[in-house]
Amino acid sequence: MAWVKVYCSLFWLLFSVLTCLQASRLDMGETSAPGPGFYPLTIGVVMGILSLIVFCQAIQSKKPAEKTTSTERIRWWNIVVILAAVTLYTLSIGKIGFLINTFLLITLLLKVVQPQSWKTSILGGLITAVASELVFNVILRAQIPTGLLGF
């Protein structure tokens, strides 16, 4: 049995059930004047049918689960660091500001994801922060918050 396919189909099934439940709370209208719930409910039902087909195909499948050819270990840590950095950057940009935030982000990414020396990381962060401040806030007037520095 192809377990990945089974899990995927169950995810889609759950998602379609939730969609149908949420859509059914909206006004359905009539067929001659469909309401806001009609279209999402239809999509939810179609998704449910499709996920059931995938589920049936998966449990009937005699093909063994595919083995990944790469022997290299996946560096989950890098993915977590990038997503966390993006979230922190975003949530703090109003207070700390674009320039400092960009410097911290680039320094962190250079130091942690594919580790560089402190000197390279800090220099890379500094150059990128100043250059992007010039391009986006000065030349393109993108109005990204200046935060602590306030200029």
Add this chain to the structure above:
Amino acid sequence: MDIIKDLLFGFSVATTPVNLLYCFAGVLVGTLVGVLPGVGPPAALSLLLPVTFHVPPVSAVILLAGIMYGAMYGGSTTSILVNIPGEAASVVTCLDGYQMARKGRAGPALGISAFGSFIAGTVSVVLLILLAPTLAKFALRFGPPEYFSLMVLGLSILVYLARGSIINALLIVCLGLLLGTVGLDPMSGSPRFIYKITTLMDGIGLVQVVIGLFGISEVLLNVETTFKQEIFETKIKGLLPNREDWKRSIGPIGRGTIIGFFLGIVPGMSVVIPTFVSYVLEKKLSKYPEKFGTGVIEGVAGPESANNAASGGTLVPMLSLGIPTGAATALLLGALMIHGLRPGPLLIKDSPEVFWGVVASLYVGNVMLLVLNLPLIGLWVKILKVPYHYLFSLIVLFCIIGSYVTNNNPYDVVIMGLFGLIGYAMKKLNYEAAPLVLALVLGPMMENALRRSLVLSEGSIGVFFTRPISAFFLIAGLLILFSPLFLKKRRLREDLRSGGE
């Protein structure tokens, strides 16, 4: 005669100093995007879309269109020199282009690719001029049922050609359609799936979704393992193809142009499939098919012409019907709408400066690319040598800025990050992202057309089958979708996708 007058008017718009500057910036950024693996035209368009908010509409579209077709030129450079396709439309070019480079014929490969692209670009502009206004006039007969059926046809083709299982692609389309319902209901104004999050009131932003799915997910995929950066050192000399090269390439360029343009018009085909079709055709027509893959110039000339012609072709339904054929044209459509323009049959009549200005700029841009690209090849190769740890950090930063500046809303960046994770999972599980993006764009239009059709017909779904144009589109779409039940679909689809590797 009217067409010539309109075209001259278009050139007068496209050749103003400001528009020339935007066109130049667009093709330059496009080429850079094509060169860099991992940043495709959709992500670049999303990043630059907010920058165009302060710019006149015609300049904005000229800039964004330049990125789209500029990427086709850039993609071939990396395919030929380093065997890394900068974007999907240049995958086929790797097969023979890289082998030519290994044999010391990188120059003619790059040369024929640039000249082929230029010829294809020029012909596609002419075809666009002839076809788009005619199609727009025809589309004035379209009502909501015809639009709905046409969109079903487009999504069916995209699903049929998607990588992996058709059912998986259909599930992704459903997800995209569902994401398109988030926000205020367009007909009644009542909120749907908002959960008291004000950011979702205007719906899920296309820019955030595209940047997440194509930009962040690619970075995540690259940093999960050690990124190997291999540059094949070769001396590039003699960029001008010789007489024999031209003799062997002119047929493939002509066929690639026609195939690319007409397949590009079909919603769902986008620019990738025509390159595979062109390669398969050239191999089939060749007197020495066994040599394909070892460095024959026809294998470069055909697909490279096809992808550039397809870029022009994709603009036909977008400009004349208001229907995008892929992720990149979906963003272009979004840009037109942000600028208060109504893409569709009335665009040519209501905003002739935009339509004709953009069409003329395609030709101007192609000339710029031909003049620029060959001398700049050395620079692009140097950029490819920039270590990936610098590149990915910059890509992450640009992704953040691109999603933030659309509305200056931090939560948009969170949404982008979320879609980055979703895109990463989709790539790991072999789901394709393009159907999701197209469904997200077409979703609200489809819902609108469906509900208006039902109101018109007083609830009868027969309206989709009793009107001839609608019936044709819908039956064609359903036949494509269900054809695997009757045909040996796998072989046909694999043939199209693999290009007979």
